[in-house]
Amino acid sequence: MGHRPRNSSTASRDWSKPRFLFVGLDWQRKNGAAVLEAFERVHRLFPDATLHLVGKHPRIQGPGVIGHGQIPRSDLQGQRRLDRLYATATAFVLPSRFDPSPISYLEAASAGLPVIATAVGGAGELLGEGSITVDPMEPEEILDAMIRLCRPEEAMRLGERAKQAAATSRWTDVASRIIAELGIRVTTPLLDRTADGTSFKQPPLAPWSGTARMPR
Structure with missing residues (x-):
């Protein structure tokens, strides 16, 4: 599993006001309605809290809710704009009804965000202590997790853990592990995808040595 890093500084982030970020194309499978319901209750307790929605969400009007619609990866x-949302959010919430391993968790974690993740499908194992796993069918669990991350110190602490976990899960890290397992020598370092989303150059490979091992 790899991802395009959404690098940002956790030290310069304003943690004083809760700003939740939801990014998901499939509103129903990503459990958007449950997130919205939980946030309505959070907003009563924390009137300064906001929820930013990205993806194929319905037209929504409510206190503190900002809809951004779908943002294609080809739209630089x-x-x-999405990078800025990751950089200014204080928590990422995506308690999907099912998600085996969503890349969006890693992207959010790379930006230093704590993640509210689904307990269904094993996705929560990606970030360890950098995430709070919840049963997507239990509204109170989603609510409790969001309230927990309204506390700046807790959100900052989990965000730092998430960032550390994501640091070894970039596409270049995944490629390096595969190349090492195959026994192929790379003559130049692998490069990350650039900040504007364009593809990185393929590094030249050393001549085939005939000693590659099939991965177990």
């Missing part, structure tokens, strides 16, 4: 300007 939109991706820069």
